[in-house]
Amino acid sequence: MRGFSYLEGVSTLRLDPGRCNGCGLCEQVCPHDVFSVSGGKAAVVDRDRCMECGACAMNCRPAAISVTPGVGCATAIIGGWISGAKPSCGCA
Amino acid sequence: MRWGIGRGSWRVAPGLYCVGEAGPGSPVLVTANCKMSFDALRRELDGVDAWILVLDTAGVNVWCAAGKGTFGTGELVRRVRAARLERLVSHRRLVLPQLGAPGVAAHRVREECGFTVTYGPVRAKDVLRFMENGMKAEPGMRAVTFTAMERLSLAPVELVGSLKPLAWASAALFLLGGIGPGIFSPGNAWHRGAGAVAVCVAGILGGAALTPLLLPWLPGRAFSAKGALVGAVVAGAFLAADGTSTGAIPGVATTLAVSGISSFVAMNFTGATPFTSPSGVEKEMRRAIPLQAASAVLAAALWIGEAFIR
Numbered sequence: 001m002r003g004f005s006y007l008e009g010v011s012t013l014r015l016d017p018g019r020c021n022g023c024g025l026c027e028q029v030c031p032h033d034v035f036s037v038s039g040g041k042a043a044v045v046d047r048d049r050c051m052e053c054g055a056c057a058m059n060c061r062p063a064a065i066s067v068t069p070g071v072g073c074a075t076a077i078i079g080g081w082i083s084g085a086k087p088s089c090g091c092a
Numbered sequence: 093m094r095w096g097i098g099r100g101s102w103r104v105a106p107g108l109y110c111v112g113e114a115g116p117g118s119p120v121l122v123t124a125n126c127k128m129s130f131d132a133l134r135r136e137l138d139g140v141d142a143w144i145l146v147l148d149t150a151g152v153n154v155w156c157a158a159g160k161g162t163f164g165t166g167e168l169v170r171r172v173r174a175a176r177l178e179r180l181v182s183h184r185r186l187v188l189p190q191l192g193a194p195g196v197a198a199h200r201v202r203e204e205c206g207f208t209v210t211y212g213p214v215r216a217k218d219v220l221r222f223m224e225n226g227m228k229a230e231p232g233m234r235a236v237t238f239t240a241m242e243r244l245s246l247a248p249v250e251l252v253g254s255l256k257p258l259a260w261a262s263a264a265l266f267l268l269g270g271i272g273p274g275i276f277s278p279g280n281a282w283h284r285g286a287g288a289v290a291v292c293v294a295g296i297l298g299g300a301a302l303t304p305l306l307l308p309w310l311p312g313r314a315f316s317a318k319g320a321l322v323g324a325v326v327a328g329a330f331l332a333a334d335g336t337s338t339g340a341i342p343g344v345a346t347t348l349a350v351s352g353i354s355s356f357v358a359m360n361f362t363g364a365t366p367f368t369s370p371s372g373v374e375k376e377m378r379r380a381i382p383l384q385a386a387s388a389v390l391a392a393a394l395w396i397g398e399a400f401i402r
């Protein structure tokens with residue numbers, strides 16, 4: 001996946017190391033190698049690789065991670081602009 | 093199924109399935125009731141004794157369903173209880189596809205039904221290796237890929253999806269094509285209309301097939317920019333092949349139209365990729381849509397105006 005980074009500096013991903021207990025789950029679930037956990041703490045290696053899928057935040061028990069998850073789908077975003085609702089994708 | 097037709101009917105009944113001679117010690121693998129996901133998993137478990145717990149995701153694959161929350165904590169806990177899994181197996185472990193993680197909170201599953209969630213590899217083909225390794229992922233098993241074949245296999249869906257807008261645009265173009273000094277000419281409508289439809293088709297192919305295929309090698313990060321670039325090249329080839337539309341005005345109009353359409357269609361491809369973020373796509377769209385619209389309007393104006401100066 002290297003070489004497939006998308007736009008820079010847009011991801012909503014935030015990590016609060018103070019809350020992290022080093023369980024390592026974020027590193028396991030992230031499909032883009034965004035985290036590295038060592039010495040009992042998680043660190044964000046490359047935030048620009050994050051696609052905001054939300055897997056890390058969902059599985060972080062102490063809620064050290066926050067991210068606004070959603071679908072990176074242009075059709076859905078246009079639909080969301082028109083209807084004023086949260087974008088949802090016709091993905092199957 | 094890749095063609096995007098009748099995908100909704102490809103479902104598996106939710107519930108617990110037995111593979112081989114599954115017993116109390118056999119692993120429990122969880123998947124969605126999308127036939128593609130289920131079959132992929134069952135194929136990999138050939139010759140293995142295991143349980144497959146199928147969640148009801150309305151036929152949608154694991155990743156998309158996890159994003160929507162249908163492949164989620166609540167549904168998983170419900171299915172574990174409905175299958176009375178705690179009586180069937182002696183262990184307390186569920187193996188989930190990693191891409192289900194956006195919908196499932198492992199700690200909550202444990203609190204609610206006593207089963208521990210282990211996230212397996214991204215691809216079903218690695219699941220056996222993963223289990224043989226003592227539930228440890230090897231390097232590469234956790235990352236999503238997006239190979240040329242994977243990218244190209246998505247093109248048919250994009251192409252089918254563009255047929256309806258193309259039909260509407262064609263009707264409009266044939267009508268507009270007839271406008272000229274003689275008010276309306278059926279001959280012109282046919283000839284000029286067909287030319288304009290061909291331009292649209294070239295733009296769609298550029299955005300839906302060529303851009304995805306060439307994705308890693310195209311400069312820049314924004315899909316709209318990559319699509320526009322491909323569109324400009326396609327327009328050049330189109331003009332070179334079609335000797336009739338020579339001259340500056342048709343040349344500019346064709347280039348604007350093909351790259352504008354290609355850019356828009358390519359931008360829509362972001363939704364099919366496994367690495368674009370919603371924040372990024374929204375940012376890209378705010379910048380690109382006005383440009384795409386402007387090039388389409390300008391192309392149309394030049395094209396209609398051209399009929400009058402001939």
Ligand code: SF4
Pocket residue numbers: 019020021022023024025026027037041042056059060061062063064065
């Ligand atoms: S999932 Fe949360 S607690 Fe666990 S390592 Fe990652 S940030 Fe730390």
Ligand code: SF4
Pocket residue numbers: 013029030031032033034035049050051052053054055056057067
């Ligand atoms: S939101 Fe998804 S892609 Fe982004 S860091 Fe978390 S798990 Fe990785």
